[in-house]
Amino acid sequence: MEPYRTLRLRIYGNGPGKVTDICGMAETAQSLRIIVTGGAGFIGSHTVVALVEAGYEPVIVDDLRNSKASVLDGLERILGRRVEFHAVDCGNAAAMAPVFERPVHGVIHFAADKAVGESVAHPEQYFANNIGATAQLTDMLRERGIAHLVFSSSCTVYGEASALPVDENTPVKPAASPYGFTKQACESLLRYSHAAADGQLGVALLRYFNPIGAHPSAEIGELPLGTPANLVPFLTQSVAGIRGELTVHGDDYPTPDGTCIRDYLHVVDLAEAHVAALQWLERHPGSLDVFNLGTGEGSSVKQVLQAFEEATGRPVPHRMGPRRAGDVTAIYADATKAADVLGWSTKRSLQQCLADAWRWQEKLGG
Numbered sequence: 569m570e571p572y573r574t575l576r577l578r579i580y581g582n583g584p585g586k587v588t589d590i591c592g593m594a595e596t597a598q599s600l601r602i603i604v605t606g607g608a609g610f611i612g613s614h615t616v617v618a619l620v621e622a623g624y625e626p627v628i629v630d631d632l633r634n635s636k637a638s639v640l641d642g643l644e645r646i647l648g649r650r651v652e653f654h655a656v657d658c659g660n661a662a663a664m665a666p667v668f669e670r671p672v673h674g675v676i677h678f679a680a681d682k683a684v685g686e687s688v689a690h691p692e693q694y695f696a697n698n699i700g701a702t703a704q705l706t707d708m709l710r711e712r713g714i715a716h717l718v719f720s721s722s723c724t725v726y727g728e729a730s731a732l733p734v735d736e737n738t739p740v741k742p743a744a745s746p747y748g749f750t751k752q753a754c755e756s757l758l759r760y761s762h763a764a765a766d767g768q769l770g771v772a773l774l775r776y777f778n779p780i781g782a783h784p785s786a787e788i789g790e791l792p793l794g795t796p797a798n799l800v801p802f803l804t805q806s807v808a809g810i811r812g813e814l815t816v817h818g819d820d821y822p823t824p825d826g827t828c829i830r831d832y833l834h835v836v837d838l839a840e841a842h843v844a845a846l847q848w849l850e851r852h853p854g855s856l857d858v859f860n861l862g863t864g865e866g867s868s869v870k871q872v873l874q875a876f877e878e879a880t881g882r883p884v885p886h887r888m889g890p891r892r893a894g895d896v897t898a899i900y901a902d903a904t905k906a907a908d909v910l911g912w913s914t915k916r917s918l919q920q921c922l923a924d925a926w927r928w929q930e931k932l933g934g
C-alpha cells in the first residue's frame with residue numbers, strides 16, 4: 569500500500585470559483601478518481617463506501633436537490649475521512665469544470681429523478697434532468713477521453729414481462745411512464761455514444777431490480793423527502809408510527825397470494841455490483857454490455873411484510889387497498905449474466921435487508 573499523503577481539497581458551490589469549504593483528506597498516490605453523480609443519494613452513497621473499500625477515490629457530484637448534506641457526515645463516520653464533494657449539477661459543463669481539474673478514471677452516473685408518479689405529472693423535468701443531463705455528462709467524458717462509464721438503469725425497461733425470470737434478452741417494452749422512458753432513452757443514448765467513441769468509451773448499463781435496506785452501520789440509508797412512494801421506506805415509517813398503516817396496493821393479482829412480486833436486493837450488494845462493473849470495464853476497455861442486478865428470487869408484498877416481522881419482531885400495520893396505476897404484476901431477475909461476466913451475485917437475505925432498513929429507521933427516529 570502506498571503511504572498516505574494529505575491533500576487540500578476544495579468543495580465547490582454552484583459554479584466554478586464559488587469555493588464554499590475547505591477540507592483536508594488523504595489519498596493514496598495511485599488512487600483512481602471515480603466521479604459518482606448522485607453520490608449523496610441512496611444507492612450512490614453506498615457505492616461511495618464500496619469504492620473506497622475497493623481502493624478507489626470517489627468524487628461525489630450531487631446538487632442535493634433530492635438528498636441531504638448530512639449523508640456526507642454519515643459517510644465520514646463510516647470511512648473515517650471526508651470524501652471529495654462538489655455541490656453541482658452534473659449536466660452543467662461550466663460547473664463541472666473543477667471536478668475535471670485532476671485526472672478522472674471513470675464515472676458512475678446515478679443522478680436522476682426517480683419517482684414514477686411525479687414523472688407522469690412533470691415529464692419535462694424528467695426529460696431534462698434524466699436524459700438531458702446524461703447527454704451533457706457523456707459529452708464531457710468523451711471530450712476528455714474518460715474511458716469508463718457505469719449507468720444506473722432499471723428493470724422498469726422490461727415493463728410487464730411475458731416470461732419470468734427476465735434475462736437481458738427479454739424485449740424492452742414501450743415505457744409505462746416518463747420515468748421508464750428516460751431510462752430506455754439513456755440506454756439508447758449511451759449505445760450511440762459508445763458507437764461514436766469508436767472504442768474509446770466503455771459502458772456498463774446496470775438494470776436494477778428493487779434495491780432496499782441500508783448500510784449495516786446505520787450511518788447511511790434511504791432518505792425519502794416527503795411521503796415515500798416505495799414499499800420499504802413507507803413500511804419502516806409506518807412501523808415507526810410516522811405514517812399510519814401501510815396500504816397494500818392490490819391483492820387480486822394473478823400471483824399465489826394475490827399481491828405483486830418483485831426482486832428485492834440489498835443496497836450494499838447493489839453497491840458492490842458497481843465496483844464489479846467498473847473492474848469489468850477495466851478488463852475490457854471500450855466494451856458495452858447490459859446486466860440485470862437482482863437476487864433471482866421474487867417476493868410478494870405480503871411476503872415482505874412477513875419477512876419484516878420475522879427479522880425485527882414487529883408487525884407491520886397494514887390494510888388491503890386497490891391496485892396502484894402502472895404496477896406490473898410480477899418481475900424478478902435472471903442474474904446469471906452478472907454472476908458469469910462480472911463475478912457478482914447478492915449475498916444478503918431479504919430478512920437482512922429488512923433488519924438493516926429497520927435499524928436505519930430507528931436511528932432516524934419517529
Ligand code: UD1
Binds near residue numbers: 777802815828829
Ligand atoms: C418501480 C420500478 C423500479 C424503479 C422504482 C422507482 C418496476 C417494476 N420497478 O419500482 O425499477 O426504480 O419504481 O421508484 O417498474 N407497494 C405497496 N404499498 C406501498 C408501496 C408499494 O403495496 O405503500 C407495492 C407496490 O404496489 C409494488 C411493490 O410494493 O408491488 C414495490 O413497490 P415500489 O417499492 O414502489 O417499487 P416498484 O414500483 O416495484
